[in-house]
Amino acid sequence: MIAGFMFIKAILERYFPNQLRNYIEKHFQKLFNFLSPYVQITFNEFNGKRLTRSEAYSATEAYLSSTSAAQAQRLKAEILKKRNNPLSLTMDDNEEVSDEYKGVKVLWASGKTISSNQNFSEEKRFYSLKFHEKHRNFIIETYINQVLKQGNLINEKNRQRKLFTNSGSYWNHVPFEHPATFQTLAMESEKKRDIVDDLLAFSKGGEFYSRIGRAWKRGYLLYGPPGTGKSTMVAAMANLLEYDLYDLGLTAVKDNTELKELLIAISSKAIVVIEDIDCSADLMGERAKKQENDNATASRNSKITLSGLLNFIDGLWSTCGGERIIVFTTNFVEKLDPALIRKGRMDKHIEMSYCGFEAFKVLAKNYLGLEWHNLFPRIESLLGMVKMSPADVAEILINKSGRGDVEICLRNLILTLEGAEREVGMEDEDPVGMKKTLD
Numbered sequence: 001m002i003a004g005f006m007f008i009k010a011i012l013e014r015y016f017p018n019q020l021r022n023y024i025e026k027h028f029q030k031l032f033n034f035l036s037p038y039v040q041i042t043f044n045e046f047n048g049k050r051l052t053r054s055e056a057y058s059a060t061e062a063y064l065s066s067t068s069a070a071q072a073q074r075l076k077a078e079i080l081k082k083r084n085n086p087l088s089l090t091m092d093d094n095e096e097v098s099d100e101y102k103g104v105k106v107l108w109a110s111g112k113t114i115s116s117n118q119n120f121s122e123e124k125r126f127y128s129l130k131f132h133e134k135h136r137n138f139i140i141e142t143y144i145n146q147v148l149k150q151g152n153l154i155n156e157k158n159r160q161r162k163l164f165t166n167s168g169s170y171w172n173h174v175p176f177e178h179p180a181t182f183q184t185l186a187m188e189s190e191k192k193r194d195i196v197d198d199l200l201a202f203s204k205g206g207e208f209y210s211r212i213g214r215a216w217k218r219g220y221l222l223y224g225p226p227g228t229g230k231s232t233m234v235a236a237m238a239n240l241l242e243y244d245l246y247d248l249g250l251t252a253v254k255d256n257t258e259l260k261e262l263l264i265a266i267s268s269k270a271i272v273v274i275e276d277i278d279c280s281a282d283l284m285g286e287r288a289k290k291q292e293n294d295n296a297t298a299s300r301n302s303k304i305t306l307s308g309l310l311n312f313i314d315g316l317w318s319t320c321g322g323e324r325i326i327v328f329t330t331n332f333v334e335k336l337d338p339a340l341i342r343k344g345r346m347d348k349h350i351e352m353s354y355c356g357f358e359a360f361k362v363l364a365k366n367y368l369g370l371e372w373h374n375l376f377p378r379i380e381s382l383l384g385m386v387k388m389s390p391a392d393v394a395e396i397l398i399n400k401s402g403r404g405d406v407e408i409c410l411r412n413l414i415l416t417l418e419g420a421e422r423e424v425g426m427e428d429e430d431p432v433g434m435k436k437t438l439d
């Protein structure tokens with residue numbers, strides 16, 4: 001009977017003009033309702049005036065994807081950029097599939113309505129769920145809940161994560177595909193484990209945060225010289241937690257109102273990063289600013305204030321649920337106003353330092369596939385004396401690894417480190433800069 005109704009609907013859509021079709025459909029529907037022992041629930045694709053896509057619709061779509069793949073004759077395919085699940089299949093319009101849960105059978109159908117006038121025509125998609133009247137309570141109280149729950153879980157897994165950047169009060173986004181992971185990040189393993197544990201505890205801590213009545217957010221301050229992996233770590237964090245990344249460029253934000261709009265628009269499960277915070281216009285705080293005033297630097301066109309930023313972050317996110325991490329990176333931690341980085345606002349301070357031997361071993365493994373080499377002890381002792389960033393070490397390893405000669409590559413690194421050591425030695429012999437003064 002349902003199949004018959006769908007068939008008549010499809011014929012109507014195809015051969016009858018809009019108004020006549022609506023009229024016939026209305027009366028036919030009345031007759032159908034009178035005769036049928038079935039109940040129908042519709043999940044429309046859009047809420048209200050097409051403003052937001054309905055979460056229930058996308059959850060249903062995801063929930064039905066495996067059933068659709070097994071049963072529907074016509075399917076729609078979408079490529080996901082996921083290694084474990086590259087293809088998403090959903091049933092095409094006007095298809096039907098059946099489902100069974102705890103012995104109760106239901107029927108799902110996909111459809112669309114087209115409304116048009118002289119100026120435009122609009123398609124509205126929906127899923128409709130049909131079941132026998134006698135299962136009404138079970139379906140409404142149990143079945144639909146599990147559909148939505150499972151569908152949301154599938155969506156979560158298949159989601160293409162995004163990298164957002166701001167322009168004006170809007171975010172633009174591209175797919176987030178940075179390959180960095182904590183495995184490939186070069187740093188001491190204990191420190192790395194501590195950070196990973198901290199992040200995982202945060203992501204699982206929703207209940208805890210709500211119990212103590214605090215916003216589910218955490219602040220990290222990453223500081224250290226250029227090329228020590230601060231930006232790489234932010235990407236690794238996003239990959240570990242499967243969060244979106246919002247790269248907030250403060251110099252492009254006109255005023256506090258614009259900042260507020262941007263912060264409100266940040267979704268749940270997000271990392272917001274403000275890079276090089278020491279260079280971000282007015283954020284340095286009063287004391288540091290006074291010293292800088294004489295230099296009258298050019299980056300003074302932003303009207304974002306330190307208090308504005310901190311208050312928004314503290315206040316705004318307390319009112320909207322969902323997990324968010326904020327990361328500040330800087331090369332000059334000593335330049336920042338202590339108010340900006342005090343505990344509570346920045347929960348964890350992480351120093352990213354020059355390449356030590358443990359970090360080197362991670363790079364050697366990544367770039368050269370090497371666990372051990374008899375030149376390692378020499379490199380270890382040089383890295384103990386010379387400050388070289390992981391980025392510079394990686395540069396040497398990547399340049400030479402193409403030739404496949406690991407030994408040449410390591411010797412090259414040793415030569416560079418020895419050169420740097422000699423320079424350090426010369427500076428040490430001349431601690432007050434006598435040589436320069438004499439020149």
Ligand SMILES: Nc1ncnc2c1ncn2[C@@H]1O[C@H](COP(=O)(O)OP(=O)(O)OP(=O)(O)O)[C@@H](O)[C@H]1O
Nearest residue numbers: 184185186225226227228229230231232390391394
């Ligand atoms: N700790 C690290 N582990 C692995 N790779 C690293 C590390 N540090 C730097 N690199 C390599 O060097 C490049 C530059 O590093 P990155 O941009 O993360 O440094 P940064 O600390 O953010 O520097 P800046 O202060 O200049 O922004 C990266 O693309 C990465 O390949």
Ligand SMILES: [Mg+2]
Nearest residue numbers: 230231275329
């Ligand atoms: Mg960086």
